[in-house]
Amino acid sequence: MVVQTMTKTETANLEATMEQIEKVTEAGADVVRVAVPRDKDVEALKTIVKRSPIPVIADIHFNHTLALKAIDAGADCIRLNPGNIGGRDKVAEVAELANLKDVPMRIGVNSGSLPKHLHALEAENPTEALVTAAVEFVALMESLEFTNFKVSIKSTNVPDTIAANRLLSEKIPYPIHLGITEAGTKWSGSLKSAVGMGALLADGIGDTIRISLSTFHAEEEVKVAWEILKALKLRERGPVLIACPTCGRLQFDMDAVVAEVEQRLESYEEAIEVAVLGCAVNGIGEAKHADFGIAGARNEGVVFAHGKALKKVPTAKLVDTLFEQIDLSLDRDGEVRFDEKESAEGQAWVQKIEEENAGDLTPEKIAAMEKEAALSDEADKLLVDEKISPTAGRRFTRA
Ligand code: SF4
Numbered sequence: 001m002v003v004q005t006m007t008k009t010e011t012a013n014l015e016a017t018m019e020q021i022e023k024v025t026e027a028g029a030d031v032v033r034v035a036v037p038r039d040k041d042v043e044a045l046k047t048i049v050k051r052s053p054i055p056v057i058a059d060i061h062f063n064h065t066l067a068l069k070a071i072d073a074g075a076d077c078i079r080l081n082p083g084n085i086g087g088r089d090k091v092a093e094v095a096e097l098a099n100l101k102d103v104p105m106r107i108g109v110n111s112g113s114l115p116k117h118l119h120a121l122e123a124e125n126p127t128e129a130l131v132t133a134a135v136e137f138v139a140l141m142e143s144l145e146f147t148n149f150k151v152s153i154k155s156t157n158v159p160d161t162i163a164a165n166r167l168l169s170e171k172i173p174y175p176i177h178l179g180i181t182e183a184g185t186k187w188s189g190s191l192k193s194a195v196g197m198g199a200l201l202a203d204g205i206g207d208t209i210r211i212s213l214s215t216f217h218a219e220e221e222v223k224v225a226w227e228i229l230k231a232l233k234l235r236e237r238g239p240v241l242i243a244c245p246t247c248g249r250l251q252f253d254m255d256a257v258v259a260e261v262e263q264r265l266e267s268y269e270e271a272i273e274v275a276v277l278g279c280a281v282n283g284i285g286e287a288k289h290a291d292f293g294i295a296g297a298r299n300e301g302v303v304f305a306h307g308k309a310l311k312k313v314p315t316a317k318l319v320d321t322l323f324e325q326i327d328l329s330l331d332r333d334g335e336v337r338f339d340e341k342e343s344a345e346g347q348a349w350v351q352k353i354e355e356e357n358a359g360d361l362t363p364e365k366i367a368a369m370e371k372e373a374a375l376s377d378e379a380d381k382l383l384v385d386e387k388i389s390p391t392a393g394r395r396f397t398r399a
Helices: 015-028 039-051 064-073 088-101 116-122 126-143 158-171 184-204 216-230 254-265 316-331 340-356 362-376 375-386
Strands: 002-004 033-035 056-060 079-080 103-110 147-155 174-179 208-210 241-245 273-277 292-296 302-304 308-314
Touching: 015 033, 015 039, 015 216, 033 039, 033 126, 039 056, 039 064, 056 064, 064 088, 079 088, 079 208, 088 103, 088 126, 103 126, 116 126, 126 147, 126 158, 126 241, 147 158, 147 254, 158 174, 158 184, 174 184, 184 216, 208 216, 241 254, 254 273, 254 292, 254 316, 302 316, 308 316, 308 340
Parallel strands: 002 033, 002 208, 033 056, 056 079, 079 103, 103 147, 147 174, 174 208, 241 273, 273 292
Antiparallel strands: 292 302, 302 308
16 A cells, blocks of 8 residues: 655755655655646656655646656656546557656546536436546556556545445456545545545555645645554554543643654654553553553553553653653563563552542443443343343334
8 A cells, every 4th residue: 555645846846845755755655746737847857756765756737748758757657637638649649658668657537627528427426427437548548558557536525436436446457546635624634535545445445545635744644644554554654642532530631741642753663552541540451452551640650561560650750751661662672671669569559540440430441341241141132132122112213
C-alpha cells in the first residue's frame, strides 16, 4: 500500500518544492506528485526528479505536449485524464513515449469531469457513470497497447467513491489509486477520507492512497494516510498512541499530557504502542498489551510496560519518566528491565487505587462485564429464550 501526496507549491519554485518534498518524505510519503501546468514547471521537474528522495509523478491536464515533455524530463510517472487531453491521437502519442521510456501512468476519472456522453447516466446513476468512464479509459489504453497504469475514480461524494471503487475492482485487473477529492479541512477531510478509504481498504481494495486536505502542509496529508493504514494494520510506521477517552474519574491534565506524548512520539521510528490512561481505577486494565504506558492520579502515577508497573512517580514527572524508560528499552533492543523494588511499589500503588474504587463502574469495567456476559451461557439462552429477554413482549411495538 503506497502513500502518495501532492506538493502545494508552484512546481517551478524549485527550492520551495524541494523543501516540501523533503518534508513529505520525512513524514512517510512513498511517492510525490507535482503539478505541471507550464513549461517552466517542466524545467524545474528536470532537477526535482534528480534531487527527490522519492519517485515523482507529473500531474498533467489538457496539454499532451506537457506530458511528453515531462516524460523526457525524467518523471517517474505521469498522471493523466485521457478524457481531457485532446482525443485519442494525443493520448496515443503519450502512451507511445511512455511505453518507450517505461514510464507508468495513472489514468484518472473525476466526478466533476466525466465525458459528455456519460452526463445523462451520471444524473441517473453516478456510480455507474464513473465506472463506465474508467472502464472506457482502460479499454482505450489497452487498444494503444499501454497497460503500465493504475486507475483512479475520485469523487467528493463518499458513498459514490466507495460504490464506484468496489464495482471498478470487480471489472479491471489493474492497480487502483484511492482518494476522496476535495475532502476538506484537516479535521473534516481526514474523517471523510478515513470513512471512504477505510471502507475500501478494509475490503482489500486499493494499492495507492492520497489524502486531499485543504492545507498548505502536504506532510499533514501523509500523516493522516499513515494513521488510516496503521488503524487497519495494513502497514506499520512509528509508534501507535492509545489513550482513554477520559471520564469523571480523570484526575490530571490529560489533554495536555496526551498532546505532549503524541508530539514526543513523532521523533520515534519504532512501532511501539504507548498508552495514556486518565486514572488507575481499572489498574492497567485494557492497556496491558501496550509496550509502555502511564496511568495518572492527582499527585502521583505509574509508568508501566507490558501490563506491569515499572515505577511510581509524581504526576509531573510521568511523561519524562515514560520517555526515559522507552529510550532505555530501545537502547537495549527492546528489552525492558524491571527494578523489583520500584516495580513492586508501583504495583502496590495501582492495587491500592483499584481496591479503593472496586465498586466503581468505569467504562472499562462495563466493557469487561459486557464481554463476560456475551460469552456466558446466559447469553446463549437470551438469544433463544424470549421469556427471559429484557425486551420480551415489547419487540416491534411503538408507543
Ligand atoms: S475510568 Fe477509564 S476512561 Fe475514566 S479516566 Fe480512568 S482510564 Fe480514563
